[in-house]
Amino acid sequence: MSDHIVWIVLFPLLGSVVCALSGAISKKICYPTSILSMVLSVWASVQTLLQAIESPVHEISYILGGWSLDLFPRGVGIEFRADLLGALITLVVTGVGLIVALYSKVPVQRETPGKEPMYYALFLLQIAGLAGIALTGDAFNLYVLIEVAALTGYGLIALGTNRAAAATFNYIILGTIGASLYLLGVGYLYLKTGTLNMVGIQEAIEAQALHNSPAVQVAFVLVLIGILIKMAFFPLHAWLPNAYCHAPTTTSCLLAPLVTKVMIYVLIRMVLSVFGVEFSFESNLWTEIMPWLVVVAIVCAAVMALAQREIKKMLAYLIVAEVGYMVGGVWIYNYYGLIGSIFHIISDACMTLCLFLGAGIILEKCRTTHFDGLRGLFAKMPLTMIGFFVGGFSIIGLPPTCGFFSKWYLITGGMVSERWEYMVTLMFSTMVMVVLFFRLIERIHLAVDESGKNLGKGHGDLGLSSEQTRFDEAPLSMLIPLLIAASIVLIVGVYNQEVVDQIEVFLRAYDLPTGVTYK
Amino acid sequence: MKRAALILVLLIGLLLSWAAKDFPSWGNPQAPASSSPVSSHFIASTGVDTEVPNMVTAVLADYRGFDTMFETVVVFIAGLAVVSILRGGPTRRTRDRKFVVDFEPDLIVTNTVRLIVPVIQIFAFYVLAHGHVSPGGGFQGGVAMGASFILIALSWDLKTALNRFSIDRCFTVAALGIIIYAGIGLLSMVLGGEFLDYAHLSQVLPVSPEMARYHAMLGVEIGVGFTVTAIMFALYASLSTDGRMQDGL
Numbered sequence: 001m002s003d004h005i006v007w008i009v010l011f012p013l014l015g016s017v018v019c020a021l022s023g024a025i026s027k028k029i030c031y032p033t034s035i036l037s038m039v040l041s042v043w044a045s046v047q048t049l050l051q052a053i054e055s056p057v058h059e060i061s062y063i064l065g066g067w068s069l070d071l072f073p074r075g076v077g078i079e080f081r082a083d084l085l086g087a088l089i090t091l092v093v094t095g096v097g098l099i100v101a102l103y104s105k106v107p108v109q110r111e112t113p114g115k116e117p118m119y120y121a122l123f124l125l126q127i128a129g130l131a132g133i134a135l136t137g138d139a140f141n142l143y144v145l146i147e148v149a150a151l152t153g154y155g156l157i158a159l160g161t162n163r164a165a166a167a168t169f170n171y172i173i174l175g176t177i178g179a180s181l182y183l184l185g186v187g188y189l190y191l192k193t194g195t196l197n198m199v200g201i202q203e204a205i206e207a208q209a210l211h212n213s214p215a216v217q218v219a220f221v222l223v224l225i226g227i228l229i230k231m232a233f234f235p236l237h238a239w240l241p242n243a244y245c246h247a248p249t250t251t252s253c254l255l256a257p258l259v260t261k262v263m264i265y266v267l268i269r270m271v272l273s274v275f276g277v278e279f280s281f282e283s284n285l286w287t288e289i290m291p292w293l294v295v296v297a298i299v300c301a302a303v304m305a306l307a308q309r310e311i312k313k314m315l316a317y318l319i320v321a322e323v324g325y326m327v328g329g330v331w332i333y334n335y336y337g338l339i340g341s342i343f344h345i346i347s348d349a350c351m352t353l354c355l356f357l358g359a360g361i362i363l364e365k366c367r368t369t370h371f372d373g374l375r376g377l378f379a380k381m382p383l384t385m386i387g388f389f390v391g392g393f394s395i396i397g398l399p400p401t402c403g404f405f406s407k408w409y410l411i412t413g414g415m416v417s418e419r420w421e422y423m424v425t426l427m428f429s430t431m432v433m434v435v436l437f438f439r440l441i442e443r444i445h446l447a448v449d450e451s452g453k454n455l456g457k458g459h460g461d462l463g464l465s466s467e468q469t470r471f472d473e474a475p476l477s478m479l480i481p482l483l484i485a486a487s488i489v490l491i492v493g494v495y496n497q498e499v500v501d502q503i504e505v506f507l508r509a510y511d512l513p514t515g516v517t518y519k
Numbered sequence: 520m521k522r523a524a525l526i527l528v529l530l531i532g533l534l535l536s537w538a539a540k541d542f543p544s545w546g547n548p549q550a551p552a553s554s555s556p557v558s559s560h561f562i563a564s565t566g567v568d569t570e571v572p573n574m575v576t577a578v579l580a581d582y583r584g585f586d587t588m589f590e591t592v593v594v595f596i597a598g599l600a601v602v603s604i605l606r607g608g609p610t611r612r613t614r615d616r617k618f619v620v621d622f623e624p625d626l627i628v629t630n631t632v633r634l635i636v637p638v639i640q641i642f643a644f645y646v647l648a649h650g651h652v653s654p655g656g657g658f659q660g661g662v663a664m665g666a667s668f669i670l671i672a673l674s675w676d677l678k679t680a681l682n683r684f685s686i687d688r689c690f691t692v693a694a695l696g697i698i699i700y701a702g703i704g705l706l707s708m709v710l711g712g713e714f715l716d717y718a719h720l721s722q723v724l725p726v727s728p729e730m731a732r733y734h735a736m737l738g739v740e741i742g743v744g745f746t747v748t749a750i751m752f753a754l755y756a757s758l759s760t761d762g763r764m765q766d767g768l
Contacts, residue, residue: 006714013592013701020599020694024687064585066707066716073556078585118603125596132589144589151593155600165604191542194555204551218538 002051005062005080007044008090009132011037012097016124023117030120031105037124038098041131045094049087058505059083061137075197081137084506085342088499089134089265092349093258095488097127100254103357103481107249107364112159119159119250126152126254130262139186139274140196142266143179146230150175153259156251157243167242174239178229185222188215189274198274211279220275224286227270231263231323234297241316249360252312257353260319261345264326268341271330277510281333294328295425297321302432311359311369314436315352318395321429322348328422329410335512337413340406342503343496347394347402350489354391357482358384361474374444375455379469383479385444390486392437394493397430402493409500416515569732571651579656580736584715588700591657591743595693598750602686605762624675632674639667647744651736657743664744665751677756677765686764689753696745703738 015037019030052060060082063069067077082090104123112119129149136142154175158168190196192215193204210216225236232240240260244252271280281287298321305317326348329341359369361384366373378385394403407426414423447455473479492499543550552558561578571577579587640663647660672680704715712719717735718728726734756764 003708003714006708010701010705010714013697017694017697017701020595020690024691062713064714064716065581066713066718067582073560075555075557076560076582078583112603115603115606118599121599122596122603125592128592129589140583141586141589144586144593147593148589148596151596151600155596155603158600158604188538191550191552194551194553195557197557200557204555208551213541215538215541218534221534 002047002060003062004044004047004051005060005082005135006064008041008048008094008135009128011041011044012124012128012131016121016128019117019120019124021117027114027116030116031101031108034101034104034120034124035098038094038101038127041094041127042091042098045087045091045131048082049084049091052082052084052087053502058509060087075138075195075200078141079137079197079199080135081198082135084502085265085268086134088342088346088502089262090131092346093127093131093134093262096257096349096353097131097254099353099357099481099485100250103253103360103478104250105477106475107360107478110364111248111250115159119156119248122152122155123250123254126156130258133262134265137198138196139189139198139201143183143186146179146182146266149259149262150179150230153255156255157247160247160251163242164246164248167239167246171239171243174229174236178226178236180226181222181229182226185219185226188219188222192216192219198269201274202276205276205279216275216279220279223270224267227263227267228327231260231267231327232320233323233327234293234300234320237301237320237323240320241313244316244319245310245312249363253353253356253360256315256319256356257349260323261326261349264323264330264341264345267327268330268338272510277512281331287331287333290331291328291419291422294324294331295421298324298328298425298429302429305436306432309371311362311371311374311440312356315355315359318355318433318436319352322352322395325407325410325426325429328425329413332413332417332419332422333513334413334417335507335514336409336416338507338512339500339503340409340411340413342506343402343409343500344406346499347406347489347492350485350492351391351394351401351403354387354482354485354489355395357478357485358388358391361478361482362388364478365472365474371440371443372449374440375447376464376469377444380472381474382471384474384482387479387482387486389437389441390489392440394489396433396437400493401489402496403489405493405496405500417513568729569736570729571733571736573651573653575654576650576656576736576740580650580739581715581717581732584704584739587739587743588697588704588715591697591700591746594750595697595746598690598693598753601754602690602757602762605757607762624679628674632670636667636670639663639670643667643744643748647740648737650740651733657740658747660740661744661747662751664748665755668748668752669755672752672755672759677760680752681756681764684749684752686753686756689749689756692749693746693753696742696747696749699742699745700739703735703742707735 015033018033022029048060052058062080063077064080065077108116108119126149129145129152132145133142133149136145154168154172157171158164189201192210192213193201195201195204204210205216229236244256247255301317301321301324305314305321308314308317326341326344329337329344363369365381390401394401397404397407411423411426414426449455548554561574561582565571565574565577569577569581643660643663646655646663647657650656668680668684671683703717707716707719708714710719710722717732720735721728721731724731724734
């Protein structure tokens with residue numbers, strides 16, 4: 001048996017311990033240590049993904065502590081299980097972690113001077129927690145890792161600007177409620193099934209026909225609401241915008257692409273692998289309610305994004321809208337919707353990363369992300385703006401960026417299930433995003449301020465001195481990660497079929513309606 | 520708003536009571552949680568697998584040792600987060616100087632504490648090392664140990680306690696605890712097992728695989744104890760002084 005799967009989590013864990021210890025020796029080793037441990041972790045997750053693709057059952061199981069399934073009942077030890085979905089998400093988590101680690105040099109020094117050892121220790125533990133969530137096959141271990149990811153998140157956010165503390169407090173309260181609901185749900189499941197292993201729970205629900213058991217149904221509701229809070233689904237999103245807006249640059253670059261997306265992975269994992277397709281979609285009324293909640297969520301979040309005058313805040317509301325897309329893709333309940341949802345997790349992580357890296361550079365160079373401070377940025381930082389808008393166009397869904405293809409599958413799914421309301425909402429939200437990003441381009445290129453007053457003197461004049469429009473790119477340690485992220489958005493878009501192939505292999509094991517009936 | 524919250528609480532209460540009627544009856548040996556193959560295995564074979572009489576410790580430190588490692592990491596994170604947030608924060612609440620009185624440590628208090636602290640610390644070691652056979656273990660032992668340092672800080676002042684256990688040393692010890700825990704796991708991996716598969720340590724220890732699990736459990740409990748002790752004290756020192764590490768309560 002190969003050990004790569006557990007190294008994915010162990011490299012960041014050990015890296016964080018080294019960073020915490022380095023406080024006594026030299027603060028300079030934190031940045032190289034975190035890059036090194038992330039490179040190794042990415043290597044391990046690539047190996048795991050390749051092994052999962054090659055294995056005949058398309059998954060790798062690793063029982064921690066040597067309680068192998070041949071000798072002991074399933075669930076005696078904790079199991080790490082990487083099927084294709086888990087392995088793909090893990091690669092996304094570690095990949096984003098590596099890019100943000102490269103990017104972190106300048107902003108961490110500026111925003112948290114003197115605290116680098118602790119910052120990087122929390123940073124690496126965050127990645128260890130998130131990667132562990134994507135790999136674990138044990139419902140309680142998942143809770144422990146959610147706790148690791150959440151606590152590091154609180155710490156990382158609270159190190160931001162003055163207002164970050166209040167935002168973090170809000171996040172702690174809501175995040176704790178979410179995690180507690182999840183834990184209570186897992187407790188109910190254990191009460192009825194006698195195991196914490198995900199496969200074991202699924203088998204017990206099938207074998208003992210627990211589909212109509214009130215305790216299991218309440219467990220489903222508790223787990224679902226807990227995860228929905230954690231992923232900032234619309235009426236439960238209140239913690240997200242302020243937390244991501246006031247967090248240090250590196251923190252928002254790391255958390256924004258990953259936390260909500262990993263929680264959607266947990267939702268898919270719970271629905272498909274723990275409760276089962278039949279239980280989740282056919283024997284309760286959630287299937288009717290959820291798509292409408294999704295419609296409300298996407299519309300409200302998109303409108304709120306439209307009302308923002310600051311890039312970071314606007315992006316935070318965009319994340320809330322994107323969460324609505326993915327939850328919708330799951331609950332329209334068919335094959336294409338789920339392909340769309342899973343692919344959108346991957347592509348949304350890439351494009352949100354791109355946007356937040358870009359916004360971080362703008363904040364670093366201009367000291368503001370308010371729309372009024374953006375004039376002339378294409379002249380000043382052309383490469384940064386190209387990277388930023390590649391992410392923006394992907395959010396809108398322009399080919400050949402990856403956002404186009406994931407949205408395509410989501411819309412196909414809505415069509416196949418005849419969920420017209422979901423399709424219309426997606427179209428509406430796409431239009432809103434077009435407005436959002438082209439308004440930004442307009443604000444950069446035109447010499448008008450908030451009230452529409454012309455600041456320039458005629459054609460082509462932005463009302464800025466030549467000093468302000470001179471070429472002045474971001475430091476390379478920030479620019480290169482952004483350009484890598486932008487090219488990943490394009491590469492995943494161009495090679496979307498390869499990714500979707502793997503998702504299809506994963507989904508074929510579940511009995512999902514495809515809706516295609518040729519008569 | 521209060522009324523809406525009340526209605527919500529009542530609704531959730533009703534939902535939970537509705538679920539409760541489906542619970543297996545109290546103490547029923549046929550209940551899934553008692554009769555499942557997993558529980559049966561723990562009850563029947565803990566002694567065979569690990570030689571540890573205390574089933575709870577075996578489940579905590581061995582069968583589900585990976586969870587416990589991350590619980591230790593959670594304690595570590597709590598310390599890191601609190602200390603890094605409070606240290607040199609931008610908004611420093613100026614303490615009302617009126618209430619700060621110069622005082623000499625009280626003779627009776629300090630002498631009592633002088634007598635008690637060694638006893639507390641020895642008891643902490645007992646709780647830590649005896650976790651295999653009786654209730655106890657790394658978390659409880661670590662808390663008792665950390666409390667002894669807090670007691671020193673309370674009866675003398677924070678400076679006296681920090682001279683013995685500075686914040687930097689706290690984090691060194693806390694990280695060391697995690698290194699011990701993960702290191703035992705890594706060592707069993709190097710020796711050819713899975714991560715945290717203590718049985719493979721019998722290749723380097725002069726004992727049977729079952730006894731290797733027994734001893735490795737003590738090892739990881741010591742790691743947990745290190746981390747919990749250090750973080751307990753670091754949290755106290757940081758929170759009681761708004762991160763300034765002086766004066767204090």
